[in-house]
Amino acid sequence: MTKGQRWGFFAVVSLGLLMISLDNSILYTALPALERSYNATPEQGLWIINAYPLVLSGLLLGTGALGDRVGHRLMFIVGLGVFGLASLGAAFAPGPLELVIARGLLGVGAAVMMPATLALIRMTFPDERERNTAIGIWGSVAVAGGALGPVVGGALLERFWVGSVFLINVPIVALALVLTVALAPENLPNPDKEWDVVSSLYALLALSGLTMLIKQAANTQRLVLLVASAAAAVLGGWLFVRRQRRLADPLLTFDIFRSRLFTGGVLAAVGGMAVLAGAELMTTQKLQLVDELTPLTAGATVAVMAAAAIPASTLGGAYLHKVGFLPLIAGGFAGAAVGAGVVVAGGTSIGMVFGLVLLGLSTGSVMSVSSIAIIGSAPMHRSGMAAGVEEVSYELGTLLTVALTGSLLQAGLDRGVEYTDAYHGVMAVLGAAAAVFGAATWWCFRDNPKSGGTHA
Structure with missing residues (x-):
């Protein structure tokens, strides 16, 4: 493939990834409207959010191996189709249970599609430095999708009914399908690869x-x-x-975690996404329920994290070979801990925005190169496995933080704590978590390697 063809197909893959990432957070601003529209309880609301990352996380390792067997190009196309159909089902779901099921099917489509994005990037970019730049941009797309989800959700709710937050996926799926058929490299199945x-x-x-x-x-x-x-x-x-x-050919061989580079990348992906997603969810709810902002205004406020995360993520991948993993990941977590502290101590809207900017800048730095650490340190014959682990790490971070922050906030409210104080308590927990992940990743990257490893 020529350079233009490589980057053209990369744009298509990024379009699919953007859609997957948007669906992880697009309900953050839509949750109050969903609960009113479906007369859903807060617990049902959390399941509407979590059904997607739960199914996605549970299936990712298997679909990564399945992609190795049938070909990642085919998996990307099939995943797009399932995602589009499930979006239609979610848009017109008649009740909370049906919406949870549809969100679960969205998770199936995303799980089929997502490992293929990184595997196809690895196949498309044989040069390490160009591949690192692509993965850095890939990381920025994932971060941007997650951070822009509340804005997109809020904008749609300003003009359309609540189902529009799902229906928007359908035209994107159609465009991505056409472009994939036109631009994607040849499908390369490996029939000897087992799938369990x-x-x-x-x-x-x-x-x-x-x-x-x-x-x-x-x-x-x-x-x-x-x-x-x-x-x-x-x-x-x-x-x-x-x-x-x-199993003779397992979905996950645990010896892969003997590499400090691989393990550090996994910890960075889990922790970075947990801090970012938790801050987004809690802040959008607080801005709507306490400060009485519209969904669009609340979403636009947390979008400052995306504005900071995108350049940090892109530059992290491009300049990794100069600065190394340690300052980008361990330093990024330190910055996130400070950002969460600023949000808690700020006391004003300006202080909150400044803290959110620092959170976005820091988590963007962490997550772009965490992908490089995971993918680059794995042997070539385990590219599908590594891609699956990488995606599971991100989704596990989202899954756990939604469950944890939602439960902590509700527990505080049940004890009679004021909403703002309960919110600050949850943000303090996220800051403490960032500090813990920072210490753990400092140990993993203490030698400050500057590339993904010899197997990249």
């Missing part, structure tokens, strides 16, 4: 149990549900690990 759907179901069971456990941890009156959630998480995790050890 049972492992994906075990992973989904573990993540479902963990999510429910976090949601119910603050509710001691539902002790039976709490115990059942813990049991599901432990059982699903144990079954998954045992099956991987018995």
Whole structure:
């Protein structure tokens, strides 16, 4: 492929990724309207949000391996189709249960499509420096999609009915399908690659149990549900690990985590997305419910994180070979911790905006090069596995932070704490989490490597 063809196809892949990322956060501003429209409880509202990243996280490892088997070009096309159909279902869902199911199907489409984006980038860009630049831009697209979701959701709710936040996906899917058929490289299946759907179901069971456990941890009156959630998480995790050890071609080989570069990248992806998504969700809710801003104004306010994250993410990938991982990742988490502290201590709207800008700048720095660490440190024959782990890391961060921050906020409100004080408490927790992830990634990248590894 010529340079123009490579970057043209990269734009198509980025379009699909942007859509996936938007759907992760587009409901943050739409949640109050969804709860009113469907007469949904706060718990149902959290499941409407979390059904998408939950299914996505549970299936990603399996779809990464399936992409190796049938070809990542085919997976990208199929994923687009499923995503478009599920968007139609979500747009016209008659009730909360149907909407949760449709959101789960959106997760299926995204899980089929998402690992293919990174695998196709790796196939398209053989030169390491050009590939690192592409992955850096890829990371900025993912960050921008997540951060712009509240703005897009708010803008749609200003003019259209609540289902429009899903219907917007349909024309994007149609355009991406046409461009993929026209520009994508040849499909390269590997029939010798095994695919194990049972492992994906075990992973989904573990993540479902963990999510429910976090949601119910603050509710001691539902002790039976709490115990059942813990049991599901432990059982699903144990079954998954045992099956991987018995498979000739597992979805996940745990020796891959012996690489500090790989493990550090995973921690960076989980932590960076957890801090960013948690701050977005909590801030958009607070701005609407306490400060009485419109969905569009609330979304535009948190969009300052995207404005800061996009250049940080792009430049991180482009200049990694000069500055190394340590200042970009460990330093980024330190900046995020300070940003969360500024939001808590600011006391004014200007202070909040400044803290959000610092959060966006810092998490953008973290997440672009975390992808390079994960993908670049994995052997070439495990590219699908590495892509799956990378995406699971991002979605796990979103999944856990939505469950955790939502539960902490509700627990504070149930104790009679004022909403603003409860919000500040959650932001302080996010700041503390950023500091912990910063310390962990400092240890992983303490030698300050400046490339993804010899296998890149």
